[in-house]
Amino acid sequence: MFKILEKRVFSPIIKELVVDAPKVAKSCKAGQFIILRIQEEGERIPLTIADYDREKGTITIVFQEVGKSTTQLGQMEVGDYLKDFVGPLGEPSHIEKFDGTVVVVGGGVGIAPVHPIARDLKEAGNHVIGIIGSRSGDLLFWEDKMRAACSELLVTTDDGSYVRKGFVTDVMKEIIEAKGKENIPMVLAIGPQPMMRAVCNLTKDYGIKTIVSLNATMVDGTGMCGCCRVSIAGSTKFVCVDGPEFDGHDVDWLELGRRGGIFRDKEQQAMEHHECKCGSGCGGAK
Amino acid sequence: MTDAKKPKKEIKPVKNPMPAQDPLVRAKNFNEVATGYTMETVIDEAKRCLQCKKEPCRQGCPVEVDIPAFIGLVAEGNFAGAISKIKEKNALPAVCGRVCPQEAQCEKYCTLGKKHDSVGIGRIERFCADWELSTGVKVPEVAPPTGKRVAIVGSGPGGLTCAADLAKLGHQVTMFEALHVAGGVLMYGIPEFRLPKAVVQAEVDNLRKIGVQIEVNSVVGKFTTVDALMEEEGFDAVYIGTGAGLPYFMNIPGENACGVYSANEFLTRTNLMKAYQFPDYDTPIKLGKKVAVLGGGNVAMDSARTALRLGAEESWIVYRRSHEELPARKEEAEHAEEEGVKFALLTSPTEIIQNEDGWVTGMKCLKYELGEPDDSGRRRPVPIEGSEFLMDIDTVVVAIGQGPNPLVPRTTKGLELTKRGNIVADEKAATSKPGVYAGGDVVTGAATVILAMGAGRTAANSIHEYLSSK
Ligand SMILES: Cc1cc2nc3c(=O)[nH]c(=O)nc-3n(C[C@H](O)[C@H](O)[C@H](O)COP(=O)(O)OP(=O)(O)OC[C@H]3O[C@@H](n4cnc5c(N)ncnc54)[C@H](O)[C@@H]3O)c2cc1C
Ligand SMILES: Cc1cc2nc3c(=O)[nH]c(=O)nc-3n(C[C@H](O)[C@H](O)[C@H](O)COP(=O)(O)OP(=O)(O)OC[C@H]3O[C@@H](n4cnc5c(N)ncnc54)[C@H](O)[C@@H]3O)c2cc1C
Ligand code: SF4
Ligand code: FES
Numbered sequence: 001m002f003k004i005l006e007k008r009v010f011s012p013i014i015k016e017l018v019v020d021a022p023k024v025a026k027s028c029k030a031g032q033f034i035i036l037r038i039q040e041e042g043e044r045i046p047l048t049i050a051d052y053d054r055e056k057g058t059i060t061i062v063f064q065e066v067g068k069s070t071t072q073l074g075q076m077e078v079g080d081y082l083k084d085f086v087g088p089l090g091e092p093s094h095i096e097k098f099d100g101t102v103v104v105v106g107g108g109v110g111i112a113p114v115h116p117i118a119r120d121l122k123e124a125g126n127h128v129i130g131i132i133g134s135r136s137g138d139l140l141f142w143e144d145k146m147r148a149a150c151s152e153l154l155v156t157t158d159d160g161s162y163v164r165k166g167f168v169t170d171v172m173k174e175i176i177e178a179k180g181k182e183n184i185p186m187v188l189a190i191g192p193q194p195m196m197r198a199v200c201n202l203t204k205d206y207g208i209k210t211i212v213s214l215n216a217t218m219v220d221g222t223g224m225c226g227c228c229r230v231s232i233a234g235s236t237k238f239v240c241v242d243g244p245e246f247d248g249h250d251v252d253w254l255e256l257g258r259r260g261g262i263f264r265d266k267e268q269q270a271m272e273h274h275e276c277k278c279g280s281g282c283g284g285a286k
Numbered sequence: 287m288t289d290a291k292k293p294k295k296e297i298k299p300v301k302n303p304m305p306a307q308d309p310l311v312r313a314k315n316f317n318e319v320a321t322g323y324t325m326e327t328v329i330d331e332a333k334r335c336l337q338c339k340k341e342p343c344r345q346g347c348p349v350e351v352d353i354p355a356f357i358g359l360v361a362e363g364n365f366a367g368a369i370s371k372i373k374e375k376n377a378l379p380a381v382c383g384r385v386c387p388q389e390a391q392c393e394k395y396c397t398l399g400k401k402h403d404s405v406g407i408g409r410i411e412r413f414c415a416d417w418e419l420s421t422g423v424k425v426p427e428v429a430p431p432t433g434k435r436v437a438i439v440g441s442g443p444g445g446l447t448c449a450a451d452l453a454k455l456g457h458q459v460t461m462f463e464a465l466h467v468a469g470g471v472l473m474y475g476i477p478e479f480r481l482p483k484a485v486v487q488a489e490v491d492n493l494r495k496i497g498v499q500i501e502v503n504s505v506v507g508k509f510t511t512v513d514a515l516m517e518e519e520g521f522d523a524v525y526i527g528t529g530a531g532l533p534y535f536m537n538i539p540g541e542n543a544c545g546v547y548s549a550n551e552f553l554t555r556t557n558l559m560k561a562y563q564f565p566d567y568d569t570p571i572k573l574g575k576k577v578a579v580l581g582g583g584n585v586a587m588d589s590a591r592t593a594l595r596l597g598a599e600e601s602w603i604v605y606r607r608s609h610e611e612l613p614a615r616k617e618e619a620e621h622a623e624e625e626g627v628k629f630a631l632l633t634s635p636t637e638i639i640q641n642e643d644g645w646v647t648g649m650k651c652l653k654y655e656l657g658e659p660d661d662s663g664r665r666r667p668v669p670i671e672g673s674e675f676l677m678d679i680d681t682v683v684v685a686i687g688q689g690p691n692p693l694v695p696r697t698t699k700g701l702e703l704t705k706r707g708n709i710v711a712d713e714k715a716a717t718s719k720p721g722v723y724a725g726g727d728v729v730t731g732a733a734t735v736i737l738a739m740g741a742g743r744t745a746a747n748s749i750h751e752y753l754s755s756k
Pocket of ligand 2: 385386387439440441442443444445462463464465469470471472475476477504505506507527528529530531553584585588615691693694725726727728732733734735736738739
């Protein structure tokens with residue numbers, strides 16, 4: 001059993017939990033993820049390691065409530081226990097000192113997984129420009145942590161309700177134009193699939209290598225089931241063991257999107273079936 | 287009494303049938319199919335045994351259970367004696383009695399089988415094990431602590447056996463399992479209707495009772511490595527029993543379409559995650575009306591039978607050889623057929639067809655005929671030119687085999703591997719790395735429960751020897 005030690009609510013649908021998981025904290029690296037199960041009847045859901053504290057033995061996760069399991073997770077409180085919590089899974093991010101400026105992009109809840117990678121890239125001696133964006137200002141979080149992790153941080157919102165109006169790709173285009181594409185050896189983008197795809201389309205035109213972190217549907221997360229398979233440059237890879245990071249220009253986005261929708265009607269059914277047991281009369285998961 | 291004076295025994299030619307749920311009823315539920323012998327039938331069946339001096343059955347058993355002896359005890363109604371006789375050699379009789387391919391092992395060599403049905407050895411074994419479970423298993427005696435620590439990586443039948451044997455010898459044993467439950471394929475792969483999870487759980491609980499520490503949610507190669515376990519965590523020896531968990535695909539077009547599962551995913555969702563109880567359990571499974579399962583082994587039979595239970599209207603086994611070569615246990619193929627699974631034999635797919643949304647709508651196949659025998663001794667299937675046809679199906683389960691999961695082999699220094707990535711171990715289960723032993727599917731490739739169990743036992747003996755000499 002894994003105890004929830006801290007909880008922060010960034011918006012009605014985006015939340016942070018700090019979980020007591022010393023085994024994971026001891027060896028995890030930026031870019032890896034965990035799989036958790038809330039309770040005996042629960043499914044195994046993957047979430048990226050957004051931060052960790054080796055001394056305290058804790059792992060930080062940030063998630064957006066999109067369905068049954070994440071909604072239920074959002075209802076858990078400090079002192080509650082998760083049934084299972086396994087990790088670190090997946091390959092760590094590739095960290096090296098690049099020749100030039102590295103741009104990292106976090107969209108929506110994707111800001112969280114970008115954070116430890118940006119920090120490590122900067123620690124490795126890189127000049128790291130961070131771009132974070134969300135639909136509106138009230139959904140934005142960790143601006144302070146990201147500012148500390150990056151050399152420079154730029155913020156944007158789709159609706160212009162905070163800092164500036166525009167997509168992360170708009171900001172990125174400006175940076176590429178200003179710095180020159182030859183001075184940007186690598187871009188890392190994590191966020192919703194349409195955002196990562198848009199970033200890849202942009203960088204493809206400039207010929208800039210772009211790494212993305214794929215959130216394929218998973219079961220075991222150890223390479224045993226093949227549920228998470230994706231086509232990368234025409235060959236099948238398992239996201240949980242070969243990834244989650246891949247060269248975004250090699251990803252078959254259409255297939256990834258389709259495979260992500262396999263259980264859509266079932267997920268809706270699970271949501272409707274879910275009744276909150278918090279006892280507060282909150283009405284459950286709506 | 288000498289043999290000459292022994293009155294000639296009247297032999298019942300037919301094996302006592304295994305009571306089972308009605309095929310049409312059971313094809314709709316996940317309860318165990320075979321319900322087990324009663325006390326009267328088991329004694330009757332045991333009395334069919336000739337007590338052959340040469341023990342041919344015993345030589346057919348991969349772990350050499352003293353079959354005539356335990357059957358003799360059953361015939362006398364001494365079930366306690368019988369089960370301890372079995373357990374001298376087989377640590378998991380409740381499992382093996384249910385899933386061993388007896389027709390290819392002990393029962394194949396049974397003297398009675400030459401003229402009549404062989405003795406129902408597996409069924410008698412299962413009865414004894416169930417009898418013991420229902421009366422409460424005695425916690426075995428544990429030797430005084432030796433102060434030595436052993437890590438077991440993977441909790442399949444090999445790991446369970448190795449852990450139990452070492453714990454009884456007084457070693458301090460910790461078992462690491464990647465998934466959230468221990469038991470390996472017995473838990474995540476073989477379905478409830480063939481091997482109730484409570485039976486496996488009982489074995490796991492017994493390990494705890496003798497002091498084995500079981501750490502689930504622990505992927506070795508990720509949170510730690512075999513080297514770190516020995517160099518930093520103070521383990522004196524390691525047994526690797528990580529199985530053959532990596533699913534193979536056919537590498538034909540359309541295999542990543544929506545509606546194509548590996549058997550591992552299909553069975554894991556259903557068994558381990560209990561998708562058959564969705565939405566009370568959160569994990570979903572989605573299948574259409576017509577399911578094609580590719581392959582002809584136990585994994586394929588389990589998938590095809592599971593598909594029926596999940597509500598498929600048609601469930602097909604698509605296999606490129608003929609009925610005779612089906613590698614599945616005979617009983618499973620028979621049960622599948624009784625339940626309504628259909629067989630497209632001498633058939634193999636070339637492409638999975640999908641619609642514009644990426645969902646499976648059909649499968650292109652070729653017809654095969656059998657040619658000359660190949661390396662395996664079985665006749666090689668050869669495609670018939672121009673025989674291409676379209677199978678009308680909407681879900682595909684790929685059950686053509688599994689390889690070793692590379693996480694441990696890749697992260698362990700100095701471990702010799704085969705070309706296919708299996709760990710090389712000698713007949714004493716020793717690997718190329720001192721103090722590291724391995725057995726089961728990760729060494730042999732996908733095989734059987736009894737062979738993994740036997741390897742776990744061999745490894746335990748070797749580890750004990752190694753630790754005693756250290
Ligand atoms: C390696 C990895 C790391 C991840 N890290 C994070 C993270 O740090 N924070 C976070 O909020 N989410 C993350 N995800 C996504 C997260 O796992 C899913 O949102 C979660 O499993 C949904 O479960 P649910 O029951 O709440 O929703 P479901 O009912 O399963 O799904 C609800 C909706 O979300 C969509 N959905 C389901 N699964 C995914 C998925 N894997 N990716 C995208 N959309 C999905 C469905 O299509 C559906 O529309 C990650 C996924 C992977 C594979
Ligand atoms: C669907 C199906 C049906 C079968 N039916 C039969 C049958 O009827 N009769 C029969 O005799 N055999 C059958 N088999 C084969 C039999 O189950 C296997 O041969 C046997 O289970 C192998 O045992 P094992 O000890 O090698 O480990 P496995 O049972 O393969 O278990 C290995 C365990 O190790 C864990 N693991 C893997 N990697 C790691 C890691 N890095 N860290 C920690 N843990 C790890 C896995 O999660 C797993 O739990 C069947 C197999 C399948 C899949
Ligand atoms: S070969 Fe058959 S009849 Fe002979 S001892 Fe073994 S089980 Fe009995
Ligand atoms: S989640 Fe099962 S193989 Fe990746």
